[in-house]
Amino acid sequence: MPEMSLQQSLNLALRHACEDDDRVLIFGEDVGRLGGVFRVTDGLQDKFGEHRVFDTPLAESGIMGMAVGLAMAGWRPVPEIQFDGFSYPAIDQIVNQVARMHYRSRGALPMPITLRLPSFGGIRAPEHHGESLESLFAHVPGLKVVAPSAPDEGYHLLRQAIVDPDPVIFMEPKARYWHRGTVDPAEHADRPPVGTSRVVRPGRHATLVAWGAMVARCLRVAELAAEDGVELEVLDLRWLKPIDAEGLAASVARTRRAVVVHEAPLTAGLGAEISALVTERCFGELRAPVQRVTGYDVPYPSGALEDEYLPSVDRILTAVQTTLEYRRG
Amino acid sequence: MPEMSLQQSLNLALRHACEDDDRVLIFGEDVGRLGGVFRVTDGLQDKFGEHRVFDTPLAESGIMGMAVGLAMAGWRPVPEIQFDGFSYPAIDQIVNQVARMHYRSRGALPMPITLRLPSFGGIRAPEHHGESLESLFAHVPGLKVVAPSAPDEGYHLLRQAIVDPDPVIFMEPKARYWHRGTVDPAEHADRPPVGTSRVVRPGRHATLVAWGAMVARCLRVAELAAEDGVELEVLDLRWLKPIDAEGLAASVARTRRAVVVHEAPLTAGLGAEISALVTERCFGELRAPVQRVTGYDVPYPSGALEDEYLPSVDRILTAVQTTLEYRRG
Amino acid sequence: MHSADARELHRLMLVARRLDEEAVALQRQGRIPAYAPSRGQEAAQVGSAAALDPTRDFAFGHYRDLGAAVALGVDPVAYLAAHLNIWHGGLYDPRQARLAPFNAVVGGTVTHAVGWAMGAKLDHTGGVALSYFGDGASSQGDVHEAMNTAALHELGVVFFCQNNGWAISVPTARQVAGGSVAARAAGYGIPGHEVDGNDALAVFEATRAALNRARDGGGPSVIEARTYRMGPHSTSDDPGRYRALEEERAWAEKDPVARAASALAAEEIAEAEDHAAEEVRRVREGLLTLADRPGEDLFSFVYREPTRALHEQRRQWKETAGA
């Protein structure tokens, strides 16, 4: 099985998607000639031509509006917005148009759009280049939202997103672009359906719930905790909409404790939804309230303060300790 | 004490704010000559002149960008965006600029902007005219968010929002514009600080948490429940950021049960945050998981289906029953 | 319509006019909750839509395009269902109608036309996208992004601005800097034309020329049809608050339907009135018997297949609805 980085596995997935379906179109700022600022679309214009892989003007709303029109004309658009924070100018198109055209047209106009969005922080980037918009997107009816945590996940989830008949926001964890892992494209036939989470590491004392780059961090926490005899289950949520409520509940029903970890600010972050869902389904089993370890309620800071902002191994460990030691007040 | 509608009390608050501080400016689509499509700015252009109350071109992003520049020049802008669903084109300015300019400039450039946003559903309006964006806004560091539930609340909260030195999203419940109540401007001096909730009706069997138009609905539920001897406490959250976690916890610690009600879709709605907050603070006291009665995870529907979508008295009562009858599984 | 047919244009405009009047009447009678009258804009709407080739072109409208719907042969009942609060997008099938669903975001569909035209170009269909938008919409950033992109990629888009003088209470003079939407075109290196929007034949010819140009690979262009919203912005609007009666009277003199009729023989007009009256009867009947959509529809079209969460929510809804 070939080993490759997430950035490469995404590139491979795009390549295979274009080969499989000649209605797939890739476009965005600098995705064509340059191959994307993260090189995720590298070589695709050469291979598939300028009509299938092309650069757009610098206008995010226009990019998403173009995707809507292309989908109406029977194409399968895979636009990129260069960075998380620059999807805000396109939010009107995403929420008011992409997410609703199928509903508005009573199913006549499906929107099989996959928006690739380099997302989350951790790379000491400038302002607006480290945002986590999952709770915004997950709140919008009509959208699906997914974030891979590793190269093989990236490959399979991106292909799944592209063939999916609904619009999918595909959030790529920038901090993991250069991490390598094995990828087996042949496994694709056996993928679990959209909306399935995965247990990355089984354990019985508490469940850590995460997605994107925080999955690796939680695995690290689980390793450290294991040294002290604490067995943490790490659940990679993968799909942030639809959320795998059953998978979550099954894990927490076993472990009776949960910590959810994300980069976005605390208030109204997706951790709140996870906390509410888990509590609704496992109230009787829970031995402690679900702990949230998240970014603070502050703007994503400049690189020098990034490590202070992001959930650290220490902060997660502290939350694990809190939940393990919790005694009903 | 004069009796008036919410729409009138908001108009009065704007009038008093303009009188009190000649740096206050009011602008937006149709707010000047027409006085706003809901007449909330009626008569203000005549009174304060075209330079302080003016119509803008039809461009929501431009409206919020203009507010940023005016604030930088030392003004106190009170822009209106005509309807909830049309704030999406301005989200980039709101999130990337309004909410961060103070932070970015290390306090040099405060943004004392109050965005008036006719919000929520219930008036059988066209698409995009019935949206609830509170969880999106509450997630954004740097913003404050508030929704009045009654005429006096509207008056005082709007004045509070305008004098507040930070940007405030002021969500006006359209469905309550024409409901009347007494308003005493003189009470303004005694207002509780930003971020304080209020108990609208005390009770001891469960707490209903709501804001905007859902407060009146919860009061109706409480009346009905009282007929069966169930005493519900109704808490008007008012400030959706910062949230009054202490007030919430104090109420639920007493009642030991909570139901949160909102119009927005369930997933990643602000109800999740309320559920998580309450559970974190009252885990030991809670006798049942916090119930959420919300809009479904579907686009806000056309008028004919509105009543099916919105939390109804029946749905809230059912949730109350569920929480009261809850037995740990 | 392959070539301008004054009689047919008038017939279509008259249907649009009478249906519009009927919709206003139904609103006054409490049968329609709210309505956005298109009175005065029939020539702009019918003249342009009639020039489309419905086998391959596609139109993108907003919420005040009854005349375009009529000219495209869309069932008015299905179109007006949006105003009846039955379904946001209307009940017509946009693919067959060659008209995008009813859309309430001002300026929101203009970039869709660009994407659609790119799709048509890639498929070599020869299809052209006609994008309707108002003078108010012209202020939106999306319109700029759309024109720039269409011009760069030389796409088959006709940007058709119905400048009806007002965006709710704001007149063109305080909306469109420089005073002309057509003049914006030059900044993108594409042609822009102003046309008398109350002259159906002129609108038809201008649109046909722009469509042919686009079909021949000549790329996008802008047409600004100068017309007038003779009625209120919507049935809950009161234009008396912001505009002068004299202005309304002056434009009433230029009524596009009357103007189209003036070229016709009395019996042609009478025939058109009969036809329109018959159509109004049919549509009125259709509207009054149009049933609301069942509550299940709330959940049915959110995704191609409802998610597990939606199945569950539908189940809960049924329980309460049944209770």
Add this chain to the structure above:
Amino acid sequence: MHSADARELHRLMLVARRLDEEAVALQRQGRIPAYAPSRGQEAAQVGSAAALDPTRDFAFGHYRDLGAAVALGVDPVAYLAAHLNIWHGGLYDPRQARLAPFNAVVGGTVTHAVGWAMGAKLDHTGGVALSYFGDGASSQGDVHEAMNTAALHELGVVFFCQNNGWAISVPTARQVAGGSVAARAAGYGIPGHEVDGNDALAVFEATRAALNRARDGGGPSVIEARTYRMGPHSTSDDPGRYRALEEERAWAEKDPVARAASALAAEEIAEAEDHAAEEVRRVREGLLTLADRPGEDLFSFVYREPTRALHEQRRQWKETAGA
């Protein structure tokens, strides 16, 4: 600068050039994480900013405006702090600097200039807003909304486009339909000028004229300075992937700093080099000793006063930081 002073313009440009080179060097040495070089754009930036009246005007830039910062007398250390990842907006006080905080949203500040100019107009200060943006930014809807609004309200805004030929990998020809940002102005009924962006004196004069016009109540105008981004988009970019060496060579011939020097005497140039070298030394020192902001700063500027939740989060942060 009250009138064009070729020597002073050159001096400022040379400081900008040498500081830019130093920043690139520091990046290569691992002292600065990333940098966006402004090499080649010194005449456009210095020439325009020098024309401002710092007692009342205000400039709105993006992230590649070192020359403007230098001309406005902003401490380069405080400006470059943004690139050092110390604070997003830089560490200068924008009110004193007359330069809005460093801003990474392409096109995001253009409407701010419009609002600021409206404020200045209401206050009768005679102040004018200078809005810098790139050829890439010109595609953004916000730029259109800003120009339309400024023209309608006749506000004192100079829309100053630095057309440096590229938006990362996309050349102007595939970005700006029609090929000219200045040509867009006519569509709003305002003047638009193209100016040789590598000619500091020409830029100064064009800007001064536009500022005076605005100050006299003549409203907004557009200036498009044709220049070239001689370096990479940023220190992590490789222009070899998308543009030809010949193009870079051709523009190197037109180097604006060399051009400004050509009009000066050798000793004037030598003096300017000494001055720049001294400034580079000072700034280098400042940058290398610039401390990161303390973690508390995370919480300090979110609101005027931290909320209760933020107090609590700061407390938690301190506990973990202390551990």
